[in-house]
Amino acid sequence: MSSLIASTSRRVFDFHGGIHPSEHKSDSNQTTISRAPIPPELILPVQQHIGKPAIITVAVGDKVLKGQRIAQADGFVSTHVHAPTSGTIVDIGDRPIPHPSGMTELCVILAPDSEDKWCELEPEEHYENLSIEAIQSKVRAAGIAGMGGAGFPTDIKLQPPQQDKVATLILNAAECEPYITADDRLMRERADEIVKGIEIIAYALQPGECLIGIEDNKPEAVAALNSAVKGTRIEVVVVPTKYPSGGEKQLIKLLTDKEVPSGKIPADIGIVCQNVATAAAVYRAVRFGEPLISRITTLTGQQFNQAGNVEVLLGTPISWLLENYGYQPSNPERLILGGPMMGYALHDRDTPVIKTTNCILAPANDELPLSDPAQACIRCGLCADACPAELLPQQLYWFARAQEHEKAEHHNLFDCIECGACSYVCPSSIPLVHYYRHAKSEIKQQRLDHEKSDRARIRFEARVERLEREQAEKEAKRQARADAAAKAQAEKALAAKNEENKDAMPANSGVDPKQAAIEAALARKSTVQQDKTSSPAELKEAWGKAQAKLDKMLDALDNAKENAPEQVEKLTRAVEKNQVRVNQAKQSYEKSQSENAATPSTAINSNAAPALSQADISQLETNLAKAEAKLANMSDSLTQAKQDQPELVEKLERAVAKNKVRVQAANQALLDARATLKQEEG
Amino acid sequence: MSLITTAILALAALAIAFGALLGFAAIRFRVEGNPLVDQIDGILPQTQCGQCGHPGCRPYAEGIANGEDINKCPPGGESTIQALADLLDVEPMALDAEHGEETVKKVAIIREDECIGCTKCIQACPVDAILGAAKHMHTVIESECTGCDLCVEPCPVDCIDMVPVDAGLAGWKWNSPSQSNIIATDAQPFKSISAA
Numbered sequence: 001m002s003s004l005i006a007s008t009s010r011r012v013f014d015f016h017g018g019i020h021p022s023e024h025k026s027d028s029n030q031t032t033i034s035r036a037p038i039p040p041e042l043i044l045p046v047q048q049h050i051g052k053p054a055i056i057t058v059a060v061g062d063k064v065l066k067g068q069r070i071a072q073a074d075g076f077v078s079t080h081v082h083a084p085t086s087g088t089i090v091d092i093g094d095r096p097i098p099h100p101s102g103m104t105e106l107c108v109i110l111a112p113d114s115e116d117k118w119c120e121l122e123p124e125e126h127y128e129n130l131s132i133e134a135i136q137s138k139v140r141a142a143g144i145a146g147m148g149g150a151g152f153p154t155d156i157k158l159q160p161p162q163q164d165k166v167a168t169l170i171l172n173a174a175e176c177e178p179y180i181t182a183d184d185r186l187m188r189e190r191a192d193e194i195v196k197g198i199e200i201i202a203y204a205l206q207p208g209e210c211l212i213g214i215e216d217n218k219p220e221a222v223a224a225l226n227s228a229v230k231g232t233r234i235e236v237v238v239v240p241t242k243y244p245s246g247g248e249k250q251l252i253k254l255l256t257d258k259e260v261p262s263g264k265i266p267a268d269i270g271i272v273c274q275n276v277a278t279a280a281a282v283y284r285a286v287r288f289g290e291p292l293i294s295r296i297t298t299l300t301g302q303q304f305n306q307a308g309n310v311e312v313l314l315g316t317p318i319s320w321l322l323e324n325y326g327y328q329p330s331n332p333e334r335l336i337l338g339g340p341m342m343g344y345a346l347h348d349r350d351t352p353v354i355k356t357t358n359c360i361l362a363p364a365n366d367e368l369p370l371s372d373p374a375q376a377c378i379r380c381g382l383c384a385d386a387c388p389a390e391l392l393p394q395q396l397y398w399f400a401r402a403q404e405h406e407k408a409e410h411h412n413l414f415d416c417i418e419c420g421a422c423s424y425v426c427p428s429s430i431p432l433v434h435y436y437r438h439a440k441s442e443i444k445q446q447r448l449d450h451e452k453s454d455r456a457r458i459r460f461e462a463r464v465e466r467l468e469r470e471q472a473e474k475e476a477k478r479q480a481r482a483d484a485a486a487k488a489q490a491e492k493a494l495a496a497k498n499e500e501n502k503d504a505m506p507a508n509s510g511v512d513p514k515q516a517a518i519e520a521a522l523a524r525k526s527t528v529q530q531d532k533t534s535s536p537a538e539l540k541e542a543w544g545k546a547q548a549k550l551d552k553m554l555d556a557l558d559n560a561k562e563n564a565p566e567q568v569e570k571l572t573r574a575v576e577k578n579q580v581r582v583n584q585a586k587q588s589y590e591k592s593q594s595e596n597a598a599t600p601s602t603a604i605n606s607n608a609a610p611a612l613s614q615a616d617i618s619q620l621e622t623n624l625a626k627a628e629a630k631l632a633n634m635s636d637s638l639t640q641a642k643q644d645q646p647e648l649v650e651k652l653e654r655a656v657a658k659n660k661v662r663v664q665a666a667n668q669a670l671l672d673a674r675a676t677l678k679q680e681e682g
Numbered sequence: 683m684s685l686i687t688t689a690i691l692a693l694a695a696l697a698i699a700f701g702a703l704l705g706f707a708a709i710r711f712r713v714e715g716n717p718l719v720d721q722i723d724g725i726l727p728q729t730q731c732g733q734c735g736h737p738g739c740r741p742y743a744e745g746i747a748n749g750e751d752i753n754k755c756p757p758g759g760e761s762t763i764q765a766l767a768d769l770l771d772v773e774p775m776a777l778d779a780e781h782g783e784e785t786v787k788k789v790a791i792i793r794e795d796e797c798i799g800c801t802k803c804i805q806a807c808p809v810d811a812i813l814g815a816a817k818h819m820h821t822v823i824e825s826e827c828t829g830c831d832l833c834v835e836p837c838p839v840d841c842i843d844m845v846p847v848d849a850g851l852a853g854w855k856w857n858s859p860s861q862s863n864i865i866a867t868d869a870q871p872f873k874s875i876s877a878a
């Protein structure tokens with residue numbers, strides 16, 4: 001191995017912290033990659049990448065060919081989804097997806113037809129014939145997303161930065177997480193594909209140099225790569241094994257001694273990182289036009305009889321792999337998606353393999369023992385020594401625990417790569433990373449809420465402003481009209497003086513029938529109100545409301561007297577009408593008061609009754625009153641609509657009918673409650 | 683004697699110079715508006731629902747700045763009260779039930795085929811989150827709706843529903859480990875082993 005390291009001339013740097021967990025790589029890297037059989041059903045989530053979910057472009061019952069697009073990228077940060085084999089779309093619906101939440105998400109379900117027939121592809125023997133844009137669009141069309149685990153759409157990373165050149169292209173082959181050997185096996189067996197893929201990526205990005213970073217625990221892969229890169233500008237750089245050397249920022253530090261500033265991405269310092277498996281996928285996409293429809297996944301852990309790496313079609317249910325590779329469930333069962341450091345528990349065996357699924361780990365109970373219950377932090381500082389991001393994990397822990405999100409942010413919580421090194425070394429077994437994840441998601445939520453409330457504030461203020469403006473405009477118009485009216489009035493008066501003897505105003509005769517109708521309506525309403533046995537409190541409320549309305553009107557009237565003389569008449573009429581209403585309300589309130597006084601026994605009884613049911617009843621009474629008011633409102637609209645909007649009548653009638661039922665229900669509920677109350681009293 | 687005079691003169695000159703400087707700074711760098719009200723307004727959820735008894739969040743912010751209780755905003759709930767208490771350096775208190783309870787976040791949805799296009803809801807919506815025109819179907823711009831509930835009452839045909847927001851995966855949050863003492867890889871609690 002030392003000869004291997006010596007063969008690379010380049011100086012390798014070091015990053016802060018890091019740990020050396022037991023590797024368990026040989027559990028799964030001894031056998032060649034096998035091909036998983038096609039399952040009876042493929043589950044294809046629309047979200048297999050970072051960004052917006054893809055939009056489904058097929059329907060249930062459609063026949064699709066292998067490689068055909070079934071969902072389309074939605075916007076810039078998104079990727080297409082393709083059919084991994086030929087078959088029929090049998091369902092589109094929510095299924096569990098690989099996610100720490102164990103939640104479901106929209107999936108397309110494909111029943112393979114065992115023909116495995118490709119759709120038409122567009123191969124290109126010489127990528128040099130293509131423009132950079134054509135390569136990007138080919139990669140985009142292939143739906144490739146970073147296969148190292150994050151799943152960032154690859155085509156975006158193939159766009160060279162506008163301002164400056166890419167200084168270094170780094171291929172991440174470190175695969176530092178214990179147990180996982182998918183990239184290791186891929187490099188051993190398909191190093192040429194990887195190197196050709198890197199050449200295509202380098203063609204698109206035109207980097208100053210191109211490095212493959214690989215840990216020294218994979219000597220076979222190093223050898224394979226070294227022979228594949230002969231004659232190219234690509235350099236294989238072997239770095240010492242230390243977790244997490246495969247972290248993007250850590251690998252950059254190891255290879256270039258550059259640090260990505262907090263809150264920045266590697267592209268900001270002229271570096272682009274890609275995963276080796278992604279490079280292989282890029283090669284197949286450009287050379288053969290093949291979309292990303294399968295990936296290599298490590299099946300490992302003592303509960304697998306045949307641990308190893310499999311090339312599996314995307315969408316293959318994990319349960320199918322478990323069945324086919326000799327899985328013995330431990331008791332209690334425990335399955336992990338990803339490695340032991342950064343993976344998460346699998347909630348449902350029928351979760352599918354997606355573009356980012358690099359490992360399925362089925363440890364025996366004693367193989368990866370659960371952590372002990374957390375103890376108090378003893379401020380030993382081991383976590384800070386181990387943290388590759390040079391954070392202060394114990395400090396972050398206190399802040400996260402106390403929900404002091406602002407302070408946690410000031411201590412660069414968002415630079416935490418969730419590598420788990422701190423939890424690993426913590427002698428008190430504190431689930432530190434979990435705290436950070438929780439705090440991060442809380443902060444993200446708060447940011448979203450804040451953004452939204454800022455937007456709401458702007459919209460609210462804009463609306464208020466608009467209303468004020470409209471009001472002012474109206475006011476100005478009204479003023480103009482009033483002036484004109486006053487002028488006209490003056491002229492009229494002048495004219496009237498000239499012809500003294502005129503008949504009485506005929507306007508009165510026009511008002512009368514309307515007035516009569518209003519009074520009739522009022523009378524109707526008051527009888528309705530008297531019909532229902534309203535509680536005194538409610539009547540008092542009604543009285544208060546009527547009084548308030550009257551007050552408002554009086555104000556308006558005063559106002560109008562000053563500014564809008566033409567409205568005075570109308571308002572005076574309205575005030576009169578309301579005065580009647582207030583009087584009625586007052587009367588009925590006083591009447592109910594006296595009735596109550598006349599039947600003191602009920603009053604006492606209801607006082608003695610349990611407060612809860614009394615409250616219930618008044619609640620029900622309000623409900624009923626509300627429903628009735630609404631019904632009245634609707635009926636009014638209906639009458640109105642019958643006159644001038646016949647097209648609405650039908651809808652309104654439906655609404656009225658619905659509301660009648662509601663009123664009845666409310667009434668019934670009230671009666672029932674009253675009866676129960678009485679029974680309780682009796 | 684002349685020494686004392688010089689000292690007094692020098693001090694007086696300094697006083698005048700600094701006085702002028704401060705006076706200038708006070709005018710030049712004057713802060714517009716009331717920064718405390720702005721800060722409080724920044725914490726309030728901007729639902730503009732009026733449940734606090736004010737016609738919007740900003741008037742309530744002004745009320746708080748003038749010494750009103752900080753526990754009257756149900757949509758903001760516990761976290762808003764906490765943030766306000768931190769800002770104003772007072773004891774956090776429980777939400778005043780008189781103004782309502784903290785409920786799950788909701789958005790308004792109009793059952794569009796029942797809408798008669800009366801525009802009443804538009805007039806009620808404080809953030810202009812409803813789109814429509816007279817006698818035409820109306821709809822809610824979900825991303826802008828604050829869930830204030832104000833459009834429900836005026837609708838004459840009752841076709842507006844308040845439904846809980848389902849943010850799906852994007853809205854999922856890691857739970858707090860202090861609630862469940864397990865790390866991510868052991869998200870299912872296996873009591874039997876951890877005891878062993």
Ligand code: SF4
Nearest residue numbers: 387416417419420422
């Ligand atoms: S999980 Fe975060 S805090 Fe802990 S060691 Fe890794 S980067 Fe540092």
Ligand code: SF4
Nearest residue numbers: 377378380381383426
């Ligand atoms: S390693 Fe654990 S106990 Fe030590 S300081 Fe960090 S959190 Fe505290």
Ligand code: SF4
Nearest residue numbers: 807827828830831833
């Ligand atoms: S749509 Fe309705 S619930 Fe939503 S903000 Fe407007 S008035 Fe409030």
Ligand code: SF4
Nearest residue numbers: 797798800801803837
């Ligand atoms: S209030 Fe109801 S009926 Fe009127 S426009 Fe709004 S949703 Fe449609």
